[in-house]
Amino acid sequence: MVQILFNFITLFTLTLIFGHGNTVTHQDVCGELIHVDEAVVIDGPFHENCMMQFETQEDRILAFSVVDGNIIETRELFTIHDGISTESPILLAGNQKILEYSRKDLPATFYSTQSAAIVRFIKTPSAKMSLKIQKAVSCSLNVGPESQCGRVVDEISCYCANFNNKNHPDQTMFCIDNKMTLVSFENRTEEEFVQKTWSTQIPYWTSLTDTRRDGTWVWEGTMTILNPGDYTHWFPGRPSLANDNEEDCMLYGGNTFFGYWSDVNCITTLANAICEAHP
Numbered sequence: 001m002v003q004i005l006f007n008f009i010t011l012f013t014l015t016l017i018f019g020h021g022n023t024v025t026h027q028d029v030c031g032e033l034i035h036v037d038e039a040v041v042i043d044g045p046f047h048e049n050c051m052m053q054f055e056t057q058e059d060r061i062l063a064f065s066v067v068d069g070n071i072i073e074t075r076e077l078f079t080i081h082d083g084i085s086t087e088s089p090i091l092l093a094g095n096q097k098i099l100e101y102s103r104k105d106l107p108a109t110f111y112s113t114q115s116a117a118i119v120r121f122i123k124t125p126s127a128k129m130s131l132k133i134q135k136a137v138s139c140s141l142n143v144g145p146e147s148q149c150g151r152v153v154d155e156i157s158c159y160c161a162n163f164n165n166k167n168h169p170d171q172t173m174f175c176i177d178n179k180m181t182l183v184s185f186e187n188r189t190e191e192e193f194v195q196k197t198w199s200t201q202i203p204y205w206t207s208l209t210d211t212r213r214d215g216t217w218v219w220e221g222t223m224t225i226l227n228p229g230d231y232t233h234w235f236p237g238r239p240s241l242a243n244d245n246e247e248d249c250m251l252y253g254g255n256t257f258f259g260y261w262s263d264v265n266c267i268t269t270l271a272n273a274i275c276e277a278h279p
């Protein structure tokens, strides 16, 4: 039994370390155009005048970081140009958006403002280095007068809190109007980052509802059915089990439910909201 448990823990740890299955590693790519599907790691070797073009999905942006290092400290080695025209400006640390609500411990990252960029080496690096380029969503400073946005979970997604009290359909539309969706908590980690950033003192709508069919809870943001075994964080006694009940939308927070989830009336309940956008 202990052995089985040990194997399980080892497997789990390995999955955490090597679990980013969609990262493609490239070498010897000077002069090439590289498509970034999700994430790409460029292992070098880099040399003076090495130039690479990157492009991703048209409505997404590129996030540049250095594996095992800080991209800001390596910036005398290369420049990143925002776009692939000859006039594309160089991305500078000072011109990058400062998102106050972002996690402070995320890897230092440079963001393009469009879906293509050029990296141009000025010097040959003296030590081995790897560049990481990821597809990301752009993140506004806010999405309205009473909102706050940030890279709250990771460096490629964006989350915004809306402090206007509205019912569930109106908050759903608020997120959609800003090219986002109401938040869907995939796991405890994601929920904890969001709750740490904006607290649980006031209630926030999420995308979880059983409006379409009582008893079948769907994260409408990701169109995923909540199956047995999936992550949940219901308040004791929730969701309400009565058939055809009127409590069809999930919110968390406030003095009754704290960080836990509760099902409440979608139309008559007014609450704040968390919107999210993933690449």
Ligand SMILES: *[C@@H]1O[C@H](CO)[C@@H](O)[C@H](O)[C@H]1NC(C)=O
Pocket (backbone or CB within 6 Å): 153, 154, 186, 187, 189, 190
């Ligand atoms: C938790 O959810 C976040 C956000 O969707 C995701 O990026 C992360 O990989 C998930 N973590 C685990 C351990 O599944």
